[in-house]
Amino acid sequence: MAEVELRRVSKAYGATEVVRDLSLEIKDGEFLTLLGASGSGKTTCLRMVAGFVIPDSGQVMLGGRDATRLPAWRRNTGMVFQSYALFPHLSVAENVAYGLTVRRTPKPEIAARVAEVLRLVRLEEFKDRKPAQLSGGQKQRVALARAVAIRPEVLLLDEPLSALDLKLRGELQAEIRRIQQTLGITTLFVTHDQGEALGISDRVAVMREGKILQVDTPVALYQRPASSYVANFVGTTNFIDGIVLDQNGPFRIGHARDQTQVFTAIAGENGPSFAKGEPCLLCIRPENVRLGAMHPNRIEAKVIHVTYGGQHWVADCDRADGGIMTLNLPAQSGIPKPGEVVTLSWAAEHGVLLKIEDRSHGA
């Protein structure tokens, strides 16, 4: 086990900068996820740690040692790929034993270690099968067993769940987390699925255009996103354009179009600071918006449609300012009809105030 650090790494392919002056620390035993859309540079970062990509500048530190130019086969990292990448001509047990055989581990120890990790992924009875005889979920568990069998310093997971169907994805996600916790292994996980990232990680780093926008625990990331991009990429968010009227105590924010309409929001501990009169973006999660005027922050809206989401109803409403307000309603509650004009409200602590640094909240 070891800590991993990327120090100001950059990588360009031709004129395209894939990773830009990026720094990241993964603590010993930590499960860190790189979350981002395709092309955000997350896989390139993972491949730098694996040794398949050498950064143009910056350093890759593994267990405190500079591994920037160390070839992949001398790094002691265990990697799991989206495509499983099992050796098709070898049995499950031989696949798992591969890394140990390469390391010239004594035969009895290989047998013991293979049995141990196959038990860990609950595939003991499949040890003599060929990969072609396994289901997708089983294949990925073999790949996981193969990666941890060598007792790597770091476990690298490159979208390991993306090729699986939804139900299996949830199961394997729990399995990966359980194994990671059992072994206490430092893990770097790459995904574009925010649900996966929130559910499995100790910390999540949201990436965009080769940079890390925010590194935080899943709870902090969801509740206190540091930018509109993060707010929109992780979960669903309602945005209201505003102007800061008063930044002492709880923020008072006037609506950008109609400053007589005033909202309150509470600044987070490490939230951004604002000057009086500065434009800002107010974000409210759909589950924090209530139907009715029970909270002090209110807005009028016309219901567009209401859809049933199992645990709750999801209502999309047109606001007077042209924006859309989405809210979740409890499944057993009464629901408004489309066309109905309703009052929506939320508590001050549920409003997150963000700088306007970019207006593209497209995920």
Next chain:
Amino acid sequence: MIGRLGLRVAVALVFLFMIAPILSVMVWSFSGGRLFVFPPSAWTLKWYGSIPPAFLAALKVSLLTAIGATVVGVAVGVPAALALVRGALPFSRALSAICLSPLMVPGLVIGVASFQFMNVIFDVFRLSLLESVPGLILGHAAFTVPFVIRAVIAGQVQYDAAIEEAALSLGATPLRAFFTVTLPMLAPAVASGAIFAFLMSFDDVPVALFVGGGSATTLPVLILNSVQFNFSPDILALCSIVAGAIVLLVALCSRLFGLDKFTGPSHS
């Protein structure tokens, strides 16, 4: 129901049409009569005992040539195909077209070209390759190499580069990963290329006609001459043995390397 039956009958007819000539050779090889009539008037095994030694000598030349040409085909074709697909070579499309071009050239042209080429080799190096097995191997390499290249290029289409990376991340050096992972995975493709290369070489007439001459006569050339000048049923016996041996060879390789997986629809 009738449509299904009709389809089966059609398939059976096509199949019969394809193998009827070979079957008729096999049937006549057991014919005891003086005339080739169907069905034969009498049955005998005597032709199998009276294959002339010249044919056995030619068979030996053919086998040595085919084995040699296949070995050269694999030794040159596999690295070439790997380089063409993954070498990130400049002009790789043009290069691979050039490498495969002998497959588009008629055998007769390759025969004439081989003949000329070997004359040049003799003039420059004083090395006589004409009328020798090495000469035949060299001539046949002109098409065995592209055959293997084509099969191995096709074999890499369904190849996942991550598999090799997995081996590297597990601590295998690139050389070790190549021999323990890449090569075994390409085995069916290499085997299929090698079998076809072997058959093409074994079957070749034009190149052998120009290069083999009188002292390195291959079996097909000798059979051609015999059929023209003194046809005898012992040739049919030999042909039956060869056909049977080839069917066995292909069946064996199919079992060993799973050619069905390679040639049929992939199921991963």
